[in-house]
Amino acid sequence: MSSTVPCAAPAFSDQRRSRSHQWLLLLELCCETKELSQLHSTLVKLSLIRNPHFSARLSLSLSTIDLSYARQLFDQNPDPNAFAYNILIKAYSKTHRPIEALTLFSHMLDEDSPKPNKMTFPFVLKSCSVETGRQVHAALFKYGLETDVYVNNALISMYMKAGSCFRNAMKVFDRMPQRDVVTWNTVIAGLASLGLVKEARDMFDAMPERNVASWNCLIDGYFKQGLIELARELFDRAPVKDVITWNTMVNGYASLDRMEEGRDLFDRMPMGLKDLTSFNLVIDGYSRNEGFEKVLEIFHEMRGLEICPDRFTLVSVLSACSNLSALEQGKWVHLYVKRLNIKLDAVLTTALIDMYAKCGNMERALDVFVHTEKKDISVWNSVISNLGLHGYGKEALEFFFQLLETDVCPDEITFLSILTACRHSGLVEEGRMYFDLMSRKYDITPKAKHYGCMVDILCRAGLLDEAKALIEAHSGEEFSVATWGALLDAASRLGNVEMGEYAAKPLLELDPKDTRCYVALSNLYSRGKEWDESAEVRKQMRRRGMEKLPGCSSIEVNGVVHEFQVGSAFNTLDEIV
DNA sequence: TTAGGGTTAG
Numbered sequence: 001m002s003s004t005v006p007c008a009a010p011a012f013s014d015q016r017r018s019r020s021h022q023w024l025l026l027l028e029l030c031c032e033t034k035e036l037s038q039l040h041s042t043l044v045k046l047s048l049i050r051n052p053h054f055s056a057r058l059s060l061s062l063s064t065i066d067l068s069y070a071r072q073l074f075d076q077n078p079d080p081n082a083f084a085y086n087i088l089i090k091a092y093s094k095t096h097r098p099i100e101a102l103t104l105f106s107h108m109l110d111e112d113s114p115k116p117n118k119m120t121f122p123f124v125l126k127s128c129s130v131e132t133g134r135q136v137h138a139a140l141f142k143y144g145l146e147t148d149v150y151v152n153n154a155l156i157s158m159y160m161k162a163g164s165c166f167r168n169a170m171k172v173f174d175r176m177p178q179r180d181v182v183t184w185n186t187v188i189a190g191l192a193s194l195g196l197v198k199e200a201r202d203m204f205d206a207m208p209e210r211n212v213a214s215w216n217c218l219i220d221g222y223f224k225q226g227l228i229e230l231a232r233e234l235f236d237r238a239p240v241k242d243v244i245t246w247n248t249m250v251n252g253y254a255s256l257d258r259m260e261e262g263r264d265l266f267d268r269m270p271m272g273l274k275d276l277t278s279f280n281l282v283i284d285g286y287s288r289n290e291g292f293e294k295v296l297e298i299f300h301e302m303r304g305l306e307i308c309p310d311r312f313t314l315v316s317v318l319s320a321c322s323n324l325s326a327l328e329q330g331k332w333v334h335l336y337v338k339r340l341n342i343k344l345d346a347v348l349t350t351a352l353i354d355m356y357a358k359c360g361n362m363e364r365a366l367d368v369f370v371h372t373e374k375k376d377i378s379v380w381n382s383v384i385s386n387l388g389l390h391g392y393g394k395e396a397l398e399f400f401f402q403l404l405e406t407d408v409c410p411d412e413i414t415f416l417s418i419l420t421a422c423r424h425s426g427l428v429e430e431g432r433m434y435f436d437l438m439s440r441k442y443d444i445t446p447k448a449k450h451y452g453c454m455v456d457i458l459c460r461a462g463l464l465d466e467a468k469a470l471i472e473a474h475s476g477e478e479f480s481v482a483t484w485g486a487l488l489d490a491a492s493r494l495g496n497v498e499m500g501e502y503a504a505k506p507l508l509e510l511d512p513k514d515t516r517c518y519v520a521l522s523n524l525y526s527r528g529k530e531w532d533e534s535a536e537v538r539k540q541m542r543r544r545g546m547e548k549l550p551g552c553s554s555i556e557v558n559g560v561v562h563e564f565q566v567g568s569a570f571n572t573l574d575e576i577v
Numbered sequence: 578t579t580a581g582g583g584t585t586a587g
Contacts (some may be wrong), residue, residue, distance in 0.1 A: 185578040216579040247580040315583040350584035381585040416586045
């Protein structure tokens with residue numbers, strides 16, 4: 001029969017193969033829904049979509065770009081094979097809806113469905129809680145996959161993540177007929193993340209062959225347990241250091257608030273190795289430690305290297321701008337977002353509104369708010385709190401009423417913002433009303449900060465006895481320095497010595513070095529002409545080597561942030577002019 | 578298998 005095949009067939013087939021190859025290449029190269037949708041139509045027109053190679057490649061490309069489109073395609077397929085299932089299961093396992101992956105997997109268990117294979121299980125296990133994971137583990141045996149290395153690695157990972165099940169993970173490890181370097185690394189990472197660093201180190205020492213990830217896993221594990229010296233020692237000894245090794249170190253130091261060492265390593269990272277993550281780690285570290293000038297400095301360096309910031313970078317930078325009142329740089333970020341067509345999600349919008357408001361430009365803040373289509377509660381909170389902070393108490397309340405007309409639900413921050421607004425505008429009656437409303441109608445239990453705010457509202461109105469009663473009725477709360485401070489300030493202002501002493505006691509316990517407390521108490525005694533007490537307080541202050549700290553502030557001029565202290569205005573002005 | 582992740586509340 002073979003002799004009857006026409007001679008021209010190989011050439012014809014080569015041609016077709018080459019054309020098929022081109023289609024597949026094209027499908028692989030597409031990175032936008034629009035392009036893939038056009039290719040999809042063409043494949044349908046040419047009836048090529050029935051070819052499983054093409055439809056599979058199309059689904060694969062779509063699954064990373066537009067999952068709902070990929071799902072549509074899958075649902076239209078009357079006879080999906082295991083590959084088609086695996087593509088979607090893998091894609092869903094990476095989303096916040098892993099339940100979809102499990103639903104698809106359960107379809108595969110039906111008699112007339114394609115059988116799950118060794119590519120299916122790792123992604124199913126990734127989507128599982130440990131309870132479901134146990135059932136999936138049992139199902140492996142039915143398909144003869146209990147010895148597969150990839151599947152077992154996923155099992156170990158699943159049990160390790162459940163924490164209390166790490167013994168199950170070790171059982172899987174012990175029973176594996178073959179292990180690879182990933183198996184060992186998964187165990188090391190799992191043990192280390194559970195705080196079992198000694199056991200992780202034993203595995204690291206015992207493993208037959210290490211790769212750079214093995215070193216990275218253990219370094220990270222040491223940092224997570226605060227074992228900085230051991231992490232550093234391992235880093236210095238590591239034969240190969242990749243970008244993750246360096247970033248793990250930067251992150252380790254930053255997460256333990258050791259920014260000097262983190263920055264030192266960041267600066268020493270080989271040129272060309274620093275990536276967006278390296279920058280985000282160091283920016284985030286500075287941001288958490290209130291090193292806002294440094295945030296802007298690093299951001300500047302990043303732009304110089306033409307590394308594109310992502311939304312995480314931009315949010316941290318906007319937050320730094322808010323804290324430094326750096327309006328020009330904040331505006332630059334806003335323009336950048338517009339120019340690159342970056343989607344303004346809730347977090348970015350909130351940060352943007354806050355930046356404009358904190359830089360004193362409430363109009364622009366409101367403009368961003370008005371142009372936000374879908375207003376998340378954090379977006380509302382940002383506007384309400386900033387209106388309140390700027391003394392626009394009534395306007396803050398108006399926005400709150402508008403909010404109540406939408407289907408967005410106020411949260412505890414909304415009420416804190418409302419109470420702050422009442423506090424800044426002296427709205428005592430309204431304060432009482434909303435304080436009551438939050439628990440009565442919205443089922444939000446007031447926290448120490450809410451009580452603190454309410455106490456301050458009452459104190460500012462001179463209602464010290466009511467404030468004290470509120471504190472005493474909620475003695476279980478841990479009131480902050482600010483709350484006791486508010487009571488002390490008010491007592492001091494009104495010359496109420498008894499109340500001043502009542503507030504000073506817990507205040508000094510909370511922060512024995514709080515100079516304001518000594519100053520307020522001393523002034524209070526002076527006003528009451530209790531000179532001996534007043535002198536005693538000042539003496540105590542000196543004995544403890546304390547001085548009253550000068551207040552400080554900052555402004556931005558021509559994109560440069562200047563900080564100045566009370567009493568140094570002339571120096572600062574010279575510097576600016 | 579290994580690094581990271583944001584906003585609003587003084």
